[in-house]
Amino acid sequence: MSQQNLWKDKKGPRPRHGQLVLGELPAGLRLSVPEAQALHRAMEERLGAVVLILTDNRRRMVSARRVGQRIEIRAHHMFVGCASEVVDALATLAQRAPGVEAARACIRAYIAQNRDTIRFDVDEERLQALGEHHDLQAMLDRWRARFPVEALNDIVITWGRYGRGRRSIRFGSFDFDRRLIRIHPVLDQAWVPDYFVEFVVYHELLHALFPPRQLANRRVVHTRSFREMEERFPRYAEAMAWEQRNLPRLLER
Ligand SMILES: [Zn+2]
Structure with a gap:
């Protein structure tokens, strides 16, 4: 790859909708699809076109990046059914909007409250990307x-x-x-x-x-x-x- 290409920005018309992706969830997982769809709609109301990929990945609870004109959000399925203030926090985090510190605190609290409902692998190294001061x-x-x-x-x-x-x-x-x-x-x-x-x-x-x-x-x-x-x-x-x-x-x- 050439270095120039890496630094080039993509431009084009902004699509209105992304999609909800459930294909990465393990087969045995039970999940309310209407509630997952509601979460995706709520994200799009706040952010425009969103590709929401629900995961079972405890190491990376949430991450967001821009892919072309859409925002791609990977979020743990524990966020399905979360309150609208948590959706607000996810949206703030995804667009690095002002108030991102408060948003992180809100998400951390939500994760802490819901951690018990998540599967736990003992031999997996505990990965923690969110520090006290730097994310x-x-x-x-x-x-x-x-x-x-x-x-x-x-x-x-x-x-x-x-x-x-x-x-x-x-x-x-x-x-x-x-x-x-x-x-x-x-x-x-x-x-x-x-x-x-x-x-x-x-x-x-x-x-x-x-x-x-x-x-x-x-x-x-x-x-x-x-x-x-x-x-x-x-x-x-x-x-x-x-x-x-x-x-x-x-x-x-
Ligand atoms: Zn090195």
Whole structure:
């Protein structure tokens, strides 16, 4: 893929309706289809054309991205039948409208109240994209909207856990097998600017776009095209400078 194409915006007439997709739900799941349709209608009243994909995915309860002229929302089926204030919150989150913090709080509360009704897999790593201060899913979704390529469709993101040893730190990692981005929890602090976390997410995402290259005697993870693309991050110089200034403080905790 050429880099130019990645940055191009699509334009065209705006469709009026999207669709409700139930095909991703497991066969045995019982769900009220009229209520699912009502949720889809309610989303379209607020957002215009919406493709609403109901999922059984506990790792990503909600995510939204623009696909052409529609908004594609993937939401856990627990949202079927939710109150209109929760629908409002989902809509606010989907369009990153003002009040997005309150919307997240509302959705978090709804998830907490309804968590018991969800199937639980013990051996699944607990993935958590919504931090105290930074929402990794929102960041991932923004980059996805910007780079609408298949290589990013199945990427999952989570805050990592605190490990031992604070003399060095890895802000992020990309697990190629699990298609999983982990971000170091030390970055989930109020004084860490959004653009820096976003830069780390961007770096890890580029690993999915620019896979390592195997040379005769070594493996190059950060290839030249990787580095070139990394430097195209809108606040690259600022992010670099911020990291230098604040690394000691990040290692301190
Ligand atoms: Zn890297």
